[in-house]
Amino acid sequence: MNRVSGAAGTRGGDEWVLRRILDSEVRADPYPLYEEVRAAEPVWVRGRPVVVFASYAACGEVLRDPRASNDRGHSLLFRQTGPADGNRTPSPPAELPSFLFMDPPRHTALRRLAAPDFTPRAVRRLTPMIRELIDDLLDEAAASGRLDGVADLASPLPVTVICRVLGIGTGERDWYRTRSSLLGQAVDPYLAFLGVPAPGLARRRQAEAELTEFFSRLAAERRARPRDDMMSRLLAAETDGERLTDEEVVTTCRLLLNAGHETTVSLIANGLLTLLDRPETLAALRDDPGTAAPAVVEEMLRLQPPLQLVHRHAREDMEVRGTPVPRGTTMVLLLAGANRDGAVFGGCPHAFDAARAEGSQHLSFGLGPHYCLGAPLGRLEAELAFTRFAQRVVAPRLAAGPPGYRPHVVLRGPASLPLSTEGIRDRRMPWEAAAPDT
Ligand code: HEM
Numbered sequence: 001m002n003r004v005s006g007a008a009g010t011r012g013g014d015e016w017v018l019r020r021i022l023d024s025e026v027r028a029d030p031y032p033l034y035e036e037v038r039a040a041e042p043v044w045v046r047g048r049p050v051v052v053f054a055s056y057a058a059c060g061e062v063l064r065d066p067r068a069s070n071d072r073g074h075s076l077l078f079r080q081t082g083p084a085d086g087n088r089t090p091s092p093p094a095e096l097p098s099f100l101f102m103d104p105p106r107h108t109a110l111r112r113l114a115a116p117d118f119t120p121r122a123v124r125r126l127t128p129m130i131r132e133l134i135d136d137l138l139d140e141a142a143a144s145g146r147l148d149g150v151a152d153l154a155s156p157l158p159v160t161v162i163c164r165v166l167g168i169g170t171g172e173r174d175w176y177r178t179r180s181s182l183l184g185q186a187v188d189p190y191l192a193f194l195g196v197p198a199p200g201l202a203r204r205r206q207a208e209a210e211l212t213e214f215f216s217r218l219a220a221e222r223r224a225r226p227r228d229d230m231m232s233r234l235l236a237a238e239t240d241g242e243r244l245t246d247e248e249v250v251t252t253c254r255l256l257l258n259a260g261h262e263t264t265v266s267l268i269a270n271g272l273l274t275l276l277d278r279p280e281t282l283a284a285l286r287d288d289p290g291t292a293a294p295a296v297v298e299e300m301l302r303l304q305p306p307l308q309l310v311h312r313h314a315r316e317d318m319e320v321r322g323t324p325v326p327r328g329t330t331m332v333l334l335l336a337g338a339n340r341d342g343a344v345f346g347g348c349p350h351a352f353d354a355a356r357a358e359g360s361q362h363l364s365f366g367l368g369p370h371y372c373l374g375a376p377l378g379r380l381e382a383e384l385a386f387t388r389f390a391q392r393v394v395a396p397r398l399a400a401g402p403p404g405y406r407p408h409v410v411l412r413g414p415a416s417l418p419l420s421t422e423g424i425r426d427r428r429m430p431w432e433a434a435a436p437d438t
Pocket of ligand 1: 070099100101111162255256257259260261263264267305306307310311363364365366367369370371372373374375377378379
């Protein structure tokens with residue numbers, strides 16, 4: 001067993017590696033650090049009930065184990081209180097948790113109610129709407145004469161799509177976007193690695209309260225006058241013979257807005273960045289999008305997971321790959337490390353290879369009961385965005401140097417992607433066929 005022994009800020013102990021993961025300087029390439037953690041696995045954090053895993057086998061085992069809970073109530077870390085200076089005071093959830101942070105059976109019941117809107121078949125019906133949105137965004141960029149892959153495509157697309165699915169107006173999409181982006185840092189592992197909440201706690205609490213108020217108002221409106229939308233369906237739905245409370249509907253909608261937005265932004269933004277260096281992949285997307293796009297998205301998910309890590313808490317004493325993990329321990333699972341584990345992903349696990357046979361075994365959507373509900377939607381948005389980018393954007397290149405990254409550890413992605421191009425082709429070109437060679 002590998003007890004972390006490095007003194008704070010010193011090199012030499014595994015704790016140093018964990019601290020480095022939080023460092024914004026490494027955001028552009030955190031993968032060598034994940035390798036180090038995998039080589040030293042299991043890595044225990046001194047003084048806190050926290051263990052970190054980065055191998056495919058360990059991450060997969062924990063995600064499948066019913067004793068590994070996603071309810072923070074089972075975590076000693078989230079229950080620990082510290083001295084009055086607040087340095088070790090944890091950040092308990094201020095609001096009622098969404099079903100992501102519940103265990104079965106309540107998790108199962110609530111998830112089941114949201115599931116019909118996110119099946120592959122339900123999601124495929126959104127294709128015309130998503131295509132139109134992408135073409136509108138590219139037209140706006142063409143008209144403005146500038147294209148930022150994040151601000152003009154990756155960022156506005158997912159928030160607009162999820163708002164349409166939920167049945168909420170898109171007029172204030174910047175308002176949702178800034179708030180859900182702030183909430184994104186709540187999941188960063190500051191508490192696990194340093195014992196302090198992630199920076200910006202007060203602003204996050206404020207954003208959380210504003211989103212809750214917004215959805216509560218909307219829930220009251222929909223209860224009074226139901227519409228043909230997801231929120232009205234959730235308000236009318238019954239589980240175990242009981243109606244959902246307004247609070248449960250609000251936390252579910254907030255989860256869908258946040259989970260369905262930030263992750264997809266990162267997937268598209270990281271993907272565009274990768275495509276810039278791969279003219280042959282852009283050509284494959286133009287020539288045969290039906291085959292190329294799903295494979296490119298899968299490999300992008302493996303190589304650059306939008307959610308780099310997840311937490312689980314031992315609800316009872318358990319063992320992970322022979323390591324005893326006492327009850328109350330928080331397990332940090334580096335999915336981004338697992339996805340590059342050479343034991344599973346052959347050849348060079350760090351290389352982009354859309355043809356690799358085992359690529360779709362990645363853990364980027366999680367595994368087990370909390371497997372991403374929106375996986376079909378995230379995949380579809382990214383497939384369509386990559387395809388249309390390849391078809392319509394002529395000779396895209398980075399306009400400046402390498403991009404800066406957002407400070408988020410878990411939701412990793414570039415902050416902006418200013419591009420220079422030789423033009424944006426007309427939207428009338430067909431989606432299915434190869435682009436004309438213009
Ligand atoms: C394409 C990018 C996406 C990625 C990489 C992603 C990743 C993930 C991961 C890793 C989890 C599991 C978290 C855990 O086990 O703790 C998850 C859960 C979830 N995701 Fe996604 N997600 C994406 C897109 C979406 C979209 C578009 C939605 C749409 C609503 C969505 C909704 C959810 C929900 C509701 C959960 C909770 C599931 C549960 O607890 O049962 N995600 N996602």
